[in-house]
Amino acid sequence: MVGKNRKILIVDDDINIRESLKIPLILRGYEILEASNGQDGLMIARKEKPLIILLDILLSKLDGFRVARFLKFDERYKDIYMIAITQLGRQETQDEAQRMGFNSFMTKPLDTEAVIEKIERMVAEHQN
Numbered sequence: 001m002v003g004k005n006r007k008i009l010i011v012d013d014d015i016n017i018r019e020s021l022k023i024p025l026i027l028r029g030y031e032i033l034e035a036s037n038g039q040d041g042l043m044i045a046r047k048e049k050p051l052i053i054l055l056d057i058l059l060s061k062l063d064g065f066r067v068a069r070f071l072k073f074d075e076r077y078k079d080i081y082m083i084a085i086t087q088l089g090r091q092e093t094q095d096e097a098q099r100m101g102f103n104s105f106m107t108k109p110l111d112t113e114a115v116i117e118k119i120e121r122m123v124a125e126h127q128n
Helices: 017-027 036-046 066-074 091-099 112-127
Strands: 007-011 031-035 052-055 082-086 104-107
Touching: 007 036, 017 031, 017 112, 031 036, 031 052, 036 052, 036 066, 052 066, 052 112, 066 082, 066 112, 082 091, 082 112, 091 104, 104 112
Parallel strands: 007 031, 007 052, 052 082, 082 104
Antiparallel strands: none
């Protein structure tokens, strides 16, 4: 990923979560892509190669773990930052997310400001 990639893909079946993240991120200059299931999320990620993906674990068609695995174990997409977002806060879920290549893990209900802070840190890290 070179240059000023400001694309963030939000993959969540809950439109309210997508909307609550989308508006503040757009206001900060990010280009937001959305998907409501894992299959569409994977397709968009491969086509658009976003800088960051906010990826729900419990999704229809392909769960978030499988989407992460398809991306992180492919040389073309392994550098995409991925944040797991889920209601499953158990340690086993966090451990599995780490094994699948997620860079970070956040539990629902999401603190929008905390998500934005995490994204800003990832962007800063990417630019260094």
